[in-house]
Amino acid sequence: MWNSVQNLFARIAIVASVILSAPAAAQDLAAFDRHDAVILIYHRFGEPDLPSTNIRTEQFEAQLAALAAGDYSVLPLADIVRAFADGSALPEKAVAITVDDAYRSFADTAWPLLRKYGFPATLFVATDPVDEGFSRYLDWETIRRLHREGVAIGHHGAAHLHLIDAGIDAARADIARASERFRAELGFVPDLFAYPYGEYSRDLAELVHRMGFTAAMAQYSGVAAAGGDRFALPRFPLNEHYSTPARFRLIVNARALPVTDVLPSDTVLTPASNPPAYGFTLTTDIPGLRALACYPSHSGPAAITFLPGRRVEVRVDRPFPKGRGRINCTLPGGDRRWFWLGRFFYVPKGEQADVD
Secondary structure: OOHHHHHHHHHHHHOOOOOOOOHHHHHHHHHHHHHEEEEEEEOEEOOOOOOOOEEOHHHHHHHHHHHHHOOOEEOOHHHHHHHHHHOOOOOOOEEEEEEEOOEHHHHHHHHHHHHHHOOOOEEEEOHHHHHOOOOOEOOHHHHHHHHHOOOEEEEOOOOOOOHHHHOHHHHHHHHHHHHHHHHHHHOOOOOEEEOHHHOOOHHHHHHHHHOOOOEEEOOOOOOEEOOOOOOOEOOEEOOOOOOOHHHHHHHHOOEOOOEEEEEOOOOEOOOOOOOOEEEEEEOOOOOOHHHOEEEEOOOOOOEEEEEHHHEEEEEOOOOOOOEEEEEEEEEEOOOOOEEEEEEEEEEOOOOOOOOO
């Protein structure tokens, strides 16, 4: 799932950290560091029979301890979104903790540890499993208690659908149905949304915006930034297989790559657009840019072309398979920190491109 991480660690061993020697660029990048944040996503805690979505209790507490001991600012997700919207500065190394699906282990295991360290968290609730009383999910009474104790509640739809495959009308109905349940049980509708499975498209992002949400969370590795799309914010997923101390340090020390004019504008790939012609423009000079490397989730390193005007074009050698995919671009950024730009892609069922 994160095969690029192995490549990244190999590069760490052979690529020295780049010293930002150009004063103007260094000044621009230092200012940009006050307008980005690392958003973490968890699901289950201490449920070892489901390792792909679980983190062990001792791993989670070690991560919280590392955040508490380091020079990080763990902030409410809503504060970060607000800063992105109004342009206000964040502390350097801002971090938000989010949890999807509202499993009971959040209340039993994670929340007591978060309270111990004084860290805020946002819990994205899918309403149907709560209504149906599934044994591993929270109930409404507990969700109300958690909210009173300081947990921010986010919107995760009703049935946890694959919204792209379900279609825009089904997505609208599912979100509206969940909103009614939030209004009935909590007295309000959360204004932050998380796409089920992290799957989103341009049409879904526009729908969520029109429905009154202030931001929406995806689920792909990358650092969120004020200049990015607030309705497709990246989050670093963590589970027990991808939670080594070294990987966690790499993530929480990551910084956003300052980019604009990201193409293609939509994440959904058709046979004609798969593989995508992916590219972006840097908003400032970055010393050592030639060390940039981009890794698709389904193949080896992508080909990179550096064009005039700070334009970067990334080309993948074969189509993405059905389902979720991504391209991670990373670059040594000085101070043992790495620039990390992620991009999510999705191939719907029945939309596989021909492969030679």
